[in-house]
Amino acid sequence: MVIGLLTCEVLENEMAHMLAHDPEIGKVTFVESDPAADSIASLKELLGSRLRILKDSAEFLPEPGISVEVLAVMLRVGLHMDKTMLRDGVKEQARILDDKSDVLMLGYGLCGNVLLDIEKQLADLRCPIVMPQNEDGSTIDDCVCLVLGGTDKYLEQVHREAGTWFVTPGWMKHWETLLVKELHCPDIATVRWVFKKADYKRVLMVDTGIGDRAELRAETEKFAETFGFYIEETRGTLNILERAFQQAKGLLNEKRKERGDVEAREIETEARQQDKQFYAEGGNTMSDKIFEELNHAVVVGDIDAAGRLARQGLAENIDPLTITEKGLIPAMAIVSEKYDKKEYYLPQMLLSSEAFYEAFNILKSKMKVESKGRGKVLIGVVEGDVHDIGKNLVRIVLEANGFVCIDMGRDVPIEDYLQKVLEEKPDFLMLSTLMTPTMLSMKRTLEGLVEEGLRDQVKVGVGGGPISWEFCKKIGADFYGDNEKEALKWAESVVGK
Numbered sequence: 001m002v003i004g005l006l007t008c009e010v011l012e013n014e015m016a017h018m019l020a021h022d023p024e025i026g027k028v029t030f031v032e033s034d035p036a037a038d039s040i041a042s043l044k045e046l047l048g049s050r051l052r053i054l055k056d057s058a059e060f061l062p063e064p065g066i067s068v069e070v071l072a073v074m075l076r077v078g079l080h081m082d083k084t085m086l087r088d089g090v091k092e093q094a095r096i097l098d099d100k101s102d103v104l105m106l107g108y109g110l111c112g113n114v115l116l117d118i119e120k121q122l123a124d125l126r127c128p129i130v131m132p133q134n135e136d137g138s139t140i141d142d143c144v145c146l147v148l149g150g151t152d153k154y155l156e157q158v159h160r161e162a163g164t165w166f167v168t169p170g171w172m173k174h175w176e177t178l179l180v181k182e183l184h185c186p187d188i189a190t191v192r193w194v195f196k197k198a199d200y201k202r203v204l205m206v207d208t209g210i211g212d213r214a215e216l217r218a219e220t221e222k223f224a225e226t227f228g229f230y231i232e233e234t235r236g237t238l239n240i241l242e243r244a245f246q247q248a249k250g251l252l253n254e255k256r257k258e259r260g261d262v263e264a265r266e267i268e269t270e271a272r273q274q275d276k277q278f279y280a281e282g283g284n285t286m287s288d289k290i291f292e293e294l295n296h297a298v299v300v301g302d303i304d305a306a307g308r309l310a311r312q313g314l315a316e317n318i319d320p321l322t323i324t325e326k327g328l329i330p331a332m333a334i335v336s337e338k339y340d341k342k343e344y345y346l347p348q349m350l351l352s353s354e355a356f357y358e359a360f361n362i363l364k365s366k367m368k369v370e371s372k373g374r375g376k377v378l379i380g381v382v383e384g385d386v387h388d389i390g391k392n393l394v395r396i397v398l399e400a401n402g403f404v405c406i407d408m409g410r411d412v413p414i415e416d417y418l419q420k421v422l423e424e425k426p427d428f429l430m431l432s433t434l435m436t437p438t439m440l441s442m443k444r445t446l447e448g449l450v451e452e453g454l455r456d457q458v459k460v461g462v463g464g465g466p467i468s469w470e471f472c473k474k475i476g477a478d479f480y481g482d483n484e485k486e487a488l489k490w491a492e493s494v495v496g497k
């Protein structure tokens, strides 16, 4: 009987090691694809005649007389950069493998909750699905968590130093693809700049004991030197991966006994509400040259021009609020749209944000707004997480629309939020996180507010890739927003437009 194994290429070394050292596996068939090329080479060495290579999984036929056979497909690591691509890629390949297998193992974690409920979404498949899990039975967060040994170990490390780049053989091999190609950074200097912006300091080498340790260390040293990080090492584990594979084999045995089709269940549809046209279109017809040029400067990320044009506008006695409304807000809407359409990537987004603030800070100093503006917002990324691009975008849009924002930054300890709520008495507390392990910090911040008797004083909004309305309600927050426009819409509805 057949275990269909669908895995990300970042785990190729771990998978190859696991398959090669399991004596129960009679045959491993690898479907040839770009990402699989290297693993095939190392598997050939490890598996010898137990390895078979096919061009297409459609050609696969199980070999008679073999009790455990593996049909493996590897997907490229670059899918991680785009939520829809990753979800669709995994779903599509799982469906193909389902046809040829008895049990499916997904060599993936929640990956920022992109694969949360994937079993439900694939409920119509014949095969039961197994994914690597923490000891408590929850799905593992991601490949880093998998080799570290669980969410607790991940949190321990990010709380020690949030600005950590985790290194496994897979991450080390693919860092250039991920950081240069997929993030669309033109060169290493831009990657260095992205890391610097996020305050990265440490590279943590996770040694699982497989592969060539000296080679991994040498590569890690090169990486650390390139980006000016210090290196630490920690012991990793393959236990979680192996446990999942044992579970898949267990299910194979059960199936062998039962042999019967899995009842088809309804596929749960994605219910993400797409925001409609939000920004007023009429406001975008720029007659004034300064507005037009300022918009252009922000869109192309020309920091100097943005500052110069803001000053020029003030010198021509144009109201700073009008300059913001006509020269900056439409620009950020364009940037956001370009990002959604994949015309822009992170470096461009960061540059446009900087150009925005260059102009906005000049204008802000001349604005006659009440000290609280339309409302006071305390905003930050939760403890343990340094992903801050999304939070910055939310802040920009709120500030540009007259809200006063106190930016707490990233990796912010819970006590700091509580202290600031007490001191500043904001109308809103907006919390962001991009990683599933640090969703716990979000929950704890809400608990802290309740414990300190501060919960009723402030409306709490939450957001970031893995967050959902369900989670928002579970932790007792008031609002969840999928993007900066929703955040603004909510804040406006609370304060009354």
Ligand code: B12
Binding pocket: 080, 081, 082, 083, 111, 112, 113, 114, 141, 142, 144, 158, 161, 162, 163, 164, 165, 166, 167, 171, 179, 194, 195, 197, 198, 346, 384, 385, 386, 387, 388, 389, 390, 391, 393, 394, 430, 431, 432, 433, 434, 435, 436, 437, 461, 462, 463, 464, 465, 466, 480, 481, 482, 483, 484, 486, 487
């Ligand atoms: C860019 C990025 C990075 C950059 C971060 C640069 C920076 N300054 O932020 C770099 C390359 C440095 C990086 C590092 C790492 N990353 Co990273 N990264 C990403 C990536 C590709 C995009 C995130 C992003 O900026 N998106 C663009 C912004 C505009 O979107 P956004 O953040 O979602 O924000 C919008 C909404 O969510 C919402 N929103 C956000 N906050 C809030 C708040 C409120 C209140 C509201 C209402 C709305 C709201 O509005 C925003 C604007 O529209 C994601 C994958 C993905 N597609 O999300 C992975 C991802 C987050 N990273 C991931 C990982 C694993 C890592 C590393 C651990 C890798 C490693 N080997 O070390 C490290 C992190 C270490 C650490 N300690 O934090 C995983 C996390 C998995 C998990 N465990 O949950 C992800 C999900 C990739 C994946 N699919 O596996 N990363």
